[in-house]
Amino acid sequence: MTVVAALLEARTGQQIAANRTWRIETALKPVLRVRGLETLDQLVAELLADQTGIVADQIVDALLNQESSFFRDSGVLDMVVEAIDQRQEEGQRRLRIWSAACSTGQEPLSLAMLFADRLAQTGKAEPEILATDVSEAAISRARAARYSQFEIQRGLPVRQMIKWFEAADSDWVAHPELVRKINFRRHNLVGDPAPIGRFDIVLCRNVLLYLSPTLRKRVFDLLAQVVRPGGLLVLGAGETVIGQTGAFVPSPQFRGLYERIATPAVQLGSVAA
Numbered sequence: 001m002t003v004v005a006a007l008l009e010a011r012t013g014q015q016i017a018a019n020r021t022w023r024i025e026t027a028l029k030p031v032l033r034v035r036g037l038e039t040l041d042q043l044v045a046e047l048l049a050d051q052t053g054i055v056a057d058q059i060v061d062a063l064l065n066q067e068s069s070f071f072r073d074s075g076v077l078d079m080v081v082e083a084i085d086q087r088q089e090e091g092q093r094r095l096r097i098w099s100a101a102c103s104t105g106q107e108p109l110s111l112a113m114l115f116a117d118r119l120a121q122t123g124k125a126e127p128e129i130l131a132t133d134v135s136e137a138a139i140s141r142a143r144a145a146r147y148s149q150f151e152i153q154r155g156l157p158v159r160q161m162i163k164w165f166e167a168a169d170s171d172w173v174a175h176p177e178l179v180r181k182i183n184f185r186r187h188n189l190v191g192d193p194a195p196i197g198r199f200d201i202v203l204c205r206n207v208l209l210y211l212s213p214t215l216r217k218r219v220f221d222l223l224a225q226v227v228r229p230g231g232l233l234v235l236g237a238g239e240t241v242i243g244q245t246g247a248f249v250p251s252p253q254f255r256g257l258y259e260r261i262a263t264p265a266v267q268l269g270s271v272a273a
Helices: 002-012 022-035 040-049 054-063 074-090 106-122 136-144 149-153 158-164 213-226
Strands: 096-099 128-133 146-148 165-168 171-174 182-186 199-203 227-234 248-250 258-260
Touching: 002 022, 002 040, 002 054, 022 040, 022 054, 040 054, 054 136, 074 106, 074 199, 074 227, 096 106, 106 128, 106 158, 106 182, 128 136, 136 182, 146 149, 149 171, 158 165, 199 213, 213 227, 213 248
Parallel strands: 096 128, 096 199, 128 182, 199 227
Antiparallel strands: 146 171, 165 171, 227 258, 248 258
16 A cells, blocks of 8 residues: 555645545456456555556556536636636736646636537637646547437536537547647656746645645646736635635635736746746
8 A cells, every 4th residue: 555655645745644545445346357457465566566657657547536517517617717807918928727627627628618509608718728637648539529328417507518529429429620629748746847938727626635734835836937926826715825825815706716816926937828
């Protein structure tokens, strides 16, 4: 258990609490099955002997919490659309959104559907959407945009399903037109440099609560680099900036969201406008 938990933390910064170590065995059962193994000890032996990194990738992907659904906390996504509306009125540049730790793609696809609907209704341009995750397997699934019947029913309105998805055997696949609205890319929040450029809104939901205080500060510093002054940060319902960083404050307009303040303590010169 210790070796596996240490691997997850080293790769992603995510920690498994002592009272949740039971989740390791449950999460790794599919890996044991695929590799024809019976025990975790056998899997750890393969991990230590493997020179390719394949076993480590399989273990980390299985342990990551990839819980996601379409239009999760829909009120929050509606606020994102409203905030983009307001910022478009202030200038002509194309606005940018980053869906960090996007898992298998339901969050950015939900945003893309909302903005496509807005374009049809108002003619307002769609923002650029970058979607990233530490898991290459999750990003591959997001790019494929293929979901089971169970996944498609979790939060996706029937109208959107009919408009944007087609049945494929027992699954549903998003239209290429929808997937092309999103730039999917692998990115490690605790280990990789910040994406190039600045963003008007960053969604980083239900990630920070799994990190140590040190790594949480590192991620907040990275987010402070890329969110424009006045831009917004969206965290999970159980997460907050209070007591964590001075670069963001609760938004006076959008309840539950956080606004980037201009602070000379954060160096932004290396980030492209």
